[in-house]
Amino acid sequence: MTIDAWLEKVLQDAERRDLPALKPLLEALARSMSALRAADWNDDVANGNILDMRTTDVR
Amino acid sequence: MSAEPRTIAELARALRTRELTASAVTERCLHAIAEQDRLFNAFITVLADEAREQARQADAEIAAGRHRGPLHGVPISLKDLIDLEGTPTTAASRVREAHKAVADATCVARLREAGAIFIGKTNLHEFALGTTNEDSAFGPARHPLDSTRSPGGSSGGSAVSVLAGMAYASIGTDTGGSIRIPSAACGLVGLKPTIGDVPTDGVVPLSRTLDHVGPLCRSVEDAAIVYGALCGVPLRPPTPAPPARGLRLGVLRGYFTALLDPDVESSIEQTHVRLREAGVELRHIDVTHTDEIAAVYTCIALAEAAAVHAKTLEHRADDYTPNVRLRLETGRYILAEDYLRAVRGRDVLIREIDAAMNGLDGLLLPTLPIPASVIGMPTVRIGGSDEQVRGVTLRLTQLFSVTGHPAITIPCGRTLSGLPVGLQIVGHRGRTSALLAMAQSVEPHVDADSIASAGCPPRRSDFSTS
Numbered sequence: 001m002t003i004d005a006w007l008e009k010v011l012q013d014a015e016r017r018d019l020p021a022l023k024p025l026l027e028a029l030a031r032s033m034s035a036l037r038a039a040d041w042n043d044d045v046a047n048g049n050i051l052d053m054r055t056t057d058v059r
Numbered sequence: 060m061s062a063e064p065r066t067i068a069e070l071a072r073a074l075r076t077r078e079l080t081a082s083a084v085t086e087r088c089l090h091a092i093a094e095q096d097r098l099f100n101a102f103i104t105v106l107a108d109e110a111r112e113q114a115r116q117a118d119a120e121i122a123a124g125r126h127r128g129p130l131h132g133v134p135i136s137l138k139d140l141i142d143l144e145g146t147p148t149t150a151a152s153r154v155r156e157a158h159k160a161v162a163d164a165t166c167v168a169r170l171r172e173a174g175a176i177f178i179g180k181t182n183l184h185e186f187a188l189g190t191t192n193e194d195s196a197f198g199p200a201r202h203p204l205d206s207t208r209s210p211g212g213s214s215g216g217s218a219v220s221v222l223a224g225m226a227y228a229s230i231g232t233d234t235g236g237s238i239r240i241p242s243a244a245c246g247l248v249g250l251k252p253t254i255g256d257v258p259t260d261g262v263v264p265l266s267r268t269l270d271h272v273g274p275l276c277r278s279v280e281d282a283a284i285v286y287g288a289l290c291g292v293p294l295r296p297p298t299p300a301p302p303a304r305g306l307r308l309g310v311l312r313g314y315f316t317a318l319l320d321p322d323v324e325s326s327i328e329q330t331h332v333r334l335r336e337a338g339v340e341l342r343h344i345d346v347t348h349t350d351e352i353a354a355v356y357t358c359i360a361l362a363e364a365a366a367v368h369a370k371t372l373e374h375r376a377d378d379y380t381p382n383v384r385l386r387l388e389t390g391r392y393i394l395a396e397d398y399l400r401a402v403r404g405r406d407v408l409i410r411e412i413d414a415a416m417n418g419l420d421g422l423l424l425p426t427l428p429i430p431a432s433v434i435g436m437p438t439v440r441i442g443g444s445d446e447q448v449r450g451v452t453l454r455l456t457q458l459f460s461v462t463g464h465p466a467i468t469i470p471c472g473r474t475l476s477g478l479p480v481g482l483q484i485v486g487h488r489g490r491t492s493a494l495l496a497m498a499q500s501v502e503p504h505v506d507a508d509s510i511a512s513a514g515c516p517p518r519r520s521d522f523s524t525s
Contacts, residue, residue, distance in 0.1 A: 025385055025389040035351050036355070039404060041407045
């Protein structure tokens with residue numbers, strides 16, 4: 001799902017649930033998600049750019 | 060021995076030699092609570108009777124020659140997110156109003172074994188989801204040096220209790236900065252250990268992969284004492300502190316200094332000068348991927364918090380404070396693929412910080428970009444623009460919650476209006492004890508006046524009564 005499509009749907013859902021105050025938070029979250037999707041660590045299967053990283057045991 | 064030991068280390072000596080009794084010290088703390096807490100609102104539950112009984116037992120054991128160690132007979136407070144058998148753990152929320160803990164959290168059991176006295180449970184930002192302590196079912200905690208300001212959060216009541224002489228230390232939690240932020244705002248030492256050092260069972264989770272438990276104290280030595288007890292392995296810091304000369308520290312720039320209050324920037328720069336004069340080698344260090352730090356933190360923390368609260372959000376949404384409910388609801392909309400991108404981003408950031416620390420003993424940066432914020436103000440003017448207080452206060456701490464590196468804040472100066480400024484020191488993952496030793500070396504070389512005035516219980520005349 002694209003960020004634009006996601007944002008449209010979640011804003012509609014927030015409106016339906018009578019939570020209009022969620023709008024600025026969801027818009028900020030959309031910016032965060034966009035930043036993550038633009039990051040250079042994301043896999044690109046078509047171009048063979050699959051980072052050889054296993055999830056670190058954070059504990 | 061002076062009438063009022065300032066630190067746990069000093070108090071422990073007085074208790075061991077029976078110059079003071081635990082009962083007398085406990086009464087002083089209870090008196091401070093009775094005198095001051097109507098204004099500061101640090102405590103949700105005061106355990107006066109229980110603390111007096113614990114103190115009586117401690118005195119009896121010490122008199123019988125069974126001194127357990129430096130925490131024996133020392134009054135401490137617990138953030139009310141941490142289970143203490145037989146008492147409610149409210150998490151500062153109406154959602155938890157019927158709760159009573161059936162057992163001690165592991166960290167509490169270890170402190171109990173070390174002989175600590177539990178003076179009470181402290182106020183916090185509801186469910187630890189905030190950095191100001193303003194959203195609490197019990198009302199906001201207030202800063203002892205200016206009651207119009209927040210002591211920071213989420214462990215705000217914990218910081219107030221230590222600063223105002225109501226406890227000698229407090230146990231807090233840190234998911235994005237919630238130990239270091241209030242410690243810096245209140246001029247205290249606050250330690251976020253390496254992730255996993257201190258068990259989190261019996262602690263109400265905020266974000267299970269980011270939550271840390273650690274102490275808020277008046278000195279690095281005290282932080283080491285409490286940290287050792289929390290780990291179940293008593294740790295005595297080296298005495299005297301190892302020399303600072305020869306330490307190699309990286310100074311983070313760019314993102315980490317781009318948005319600073321001028322007084323904070325000045326205090327940090329002065330601290331750098333002092334450290335260089337003490338023989339510390341400082342190197343400027345650049346870290347990449349800083350533009351993604353907040354996004355990684357947000358998408359992990361909110362998604363994990365939403366999972367914890369999903370059931371009560373469905374059935375008891377109105378029992379949350381409005382702002383906390385909205386943040387939790389936001390987390391419910393995060394897509395799985397974006398959560399996983401954030402988890403991958405955490406791996407990248409861990410490697411970034413490990414690489415930045417290569418050949419260094421640690422990293423230096425401010426703890427908070429701003430001094431304690433004004434209660435009720437959602438934004439703060441900084442760098443010519445209005446910034447959200449939440450985002451600004453998390454800006455310099457959240458990275459190390461994400462990566463799990465140990466980090467400590469120590470007071471390093473004051474703003475022109477007298478509010479404390481904190482210096483953050485970051486250590487290697489898995490080497491929290493080495494970080495404590497390093498901080499103990501650095502501590503004497505930061506501004507002595509600020510340490511003395513910020514580390515002591517403030518004089519009555521220091522308190523704002525507005």
